[in-house]
Amino acid sequence: MTGQQRRLTAHRTVPARLEHLPMRPLWLCRRCGQPWPCGAAKAALVVEYRDSLVSLFLYLAGCLHDAIDDLHRLNPSVTGSSADMFDRFLGWPARHIHAYRVRTITAVRNEEASS
Numbered sequence: 001m002t003g004q005q006r007r008l009t010a011h012r013t014v015p016a017r018l019e020h021l022p023m024r025p026l027w028l029c030r031r032c033g034q035p036w037p038c039g040a041a042k043a044a045l046v047v048e049y050r051d052s053l054v055s056l057f058l059y060l061a062g063c064l065h066d067a068i069d070d071l072h073r074l075n076p077s078v079t080g081s082s083a084d085m086f087d088r089f090l091g092w093p094a095r096h097i098h099a100y101r102v103r104t105i106t107a108v109r110n111e112e113a114s115s
Contacts, residue, residue, distance in 0.1 A: 020044065022063070025070035035088065037063075042092055056093055064089035 020041035023030045029038040037045065037060075049056035064085060071079045079085070 022067075024066070025074055027067045027071060037089070037092075042096075046093070046096070053093070057090065060089045060093065 020029045020031045020036070020038050022028070022036035022041075027036050028034065029036045029041060032038050032040065045056060045060075049059070067089065068079065068082075068085060080088075
């Protein structure tokens, strides 16, 4: 078992054969073939890391780093833009996890005005 596989399964409670894990170096889901993290993997990761969201971001940042290296090595011209890769790995939890949503200046001003 490689270091990456250990890292992927370190906190898992579901048997690996049922999970939506990345197939490296393509970074596609082993189960459904979608770009990883697929929808099912995202849902499982949010549940798995619900008590440690910072750990989720750190885990995904490591995956992003590995994916950029792997995909660039396979075909540098189709790795994708850095913004797309960032959104694929780190953008979705920031949008969907309420605790990490960024408050806008307007929302802050409205809250201050109503106080």
